[in-house]
Structures are given as C-alpha cells and as structure tokens.
Amino acid sequence: MMKIETVNNKEIVISIDHHKYIKKTKISLLLWLILPSIMIILNVTPFFLLIIAELFILVTFIISYYHFKKYNIILEKLIVKENSLVIQNINNDEKIIFNEEIKIDEIKEIFFKDELGVYFSRGGGLGDKRKFLKIKTSYKVFSFGILIENEDYKKIRAVIKEKLKI
Incomplete structure (x- = not known):
C-alpha cells in the first residue's frame, strides 16, 4: 500500500x-516447519533419529526466522x-x-x-x-x-x- x-x-x-506480503511469508515459513516434521514423524522409526531430525529442523527454522525478522523490509x-x-x-x-x-x-x-x-x-x-x-x-x-x-x-x-x- x-x-x-x-x-x-x-x-x-x-x-x-x-505487512501483507510479510504475513504470507511467515505462514510459508511455518508450513516449511510443520510439513517436514510430519513427514519425519511418519517415516522415521528409531526414536533417537526422530529426535535428531526434529532438532535439526527446529534449529534451521529458528535461524532462518531470526534472519527473516532482522533483515526483512517492512516499510520503504x-x-x-x-x-x-x-x-x-x-x-x-x-x-x-x-x-x-x-x-x-x-x-x-x-x-x-x-x-x-x-x-x-x-x-x-x-x-x-x-x-x-x-x-x-x-x-x-x-x-x-x-x-x-x-x-x-x-x-x-x-x-x-x-x-x-x-
């Protein structure tokens, strides 16, 4: 606007x-966190590998969200x-x-x-x-x-x- x-x-x-575009991007970031988590839970049987994979996805998401929040342009x-x-x-x-x-x-x-x-x-x-x-x-x-x-x-x-x- x-x-x-x-x-x-x-x-x-x-x-x-x-702001409108940023909301769409935040929703897509959340989907990229949820969808791989569901796939890993359904496909990985050893509990230890499941926890490691989930921690990897969570840490990757936190880093990318921090970078997105810090360097994203809301207002020009x-x-x-x-x-x-x-x-x-x-x-x-x-x-x-x-x-x-x-x-x-x-x-x-x-x-x-x-x-x-x-x-x-x-x-x-x-x-x-x-x-x-x-x-x-x-x-x-x-x-x-x-x-x-x-x-x-x-x-x-x-x-x-x-x-x-x-």
Whole structure:
C-alpha cells in the first residue's frame, strides 16, 4: 500500500508498506516447519533419529526466522526534500536498515524496471516479475518500491519532478 504525505510543507514522504506480503511469508515459513516434521514423524522409526531430525529442523527454522525478522523490509520510504532524495528501508523492529541521500545534481535518470524473480503477488499466488522504481546517478543505481505498479510509479515520478524540478 502506497502513501504520499507532506511533512512541514517542505518534505514529501512516499511510503510503501509490505505487512501483507510479510504475513504470507511467515505462514510459508511455518508450513516449511510443520510439513517436514510430519513427514519425519511418519517415516522415521528409531526414536533417537526422530529426535535428531526434529532438532535439526527446529534449529534451521529458528535461524532462518531470526534472519527473516532482522533483515526483512517492512516499510520503504522515499523522502523528497528541497535539494535531495532520501531512500530508507525499515525493518520490523523500526530500525533503519538502509539510508541513502541522493543530491539532485547527481540524479541522471528515474525509470521503471521489471525484473524476473519469485515473490508473493497481490492476488495471493506466486508472481514472476518484480517491479522497481530505479534512480540512476553518476556512480550507482538505487532501487525503491518492490512490487510497485506502473500507476504508482507515474505518481511518484510526478511528485519527484514537481518538487525537484528535474
């Protein structure tokens, strides 16, 4: 869900919330814990091997869930200031994972790009394209807005062009 709001009549904050997709991913992680456990319980007869296999699955799940929770992006923000853009990625604990400021004179191009990849689509199934807003500078290309639609891209681009006058 994309939100555009003005802060202090100076900055425009464009935020994209990914809570809906995160819930789907958490459910799939739980399924990957439960399904192998059921298969092991039904197929492994020695009790000692059963416990070792279950502990292995549980430890693997705990490590992957910790990594998922720590590094997963819940909220993406694009802050349009008077002379710069700030891209922020925020995780579940409200910690900023990525924070980069881009000056206006460094921006060469702003474009929309589709990339192949697997993700949870808005319709509830698996999709095959990821869509990004790309900001090209003289030294790097920045991405913003995983899974944005072309209409959202046009709105964001119009806001950036209007505010920064590029």
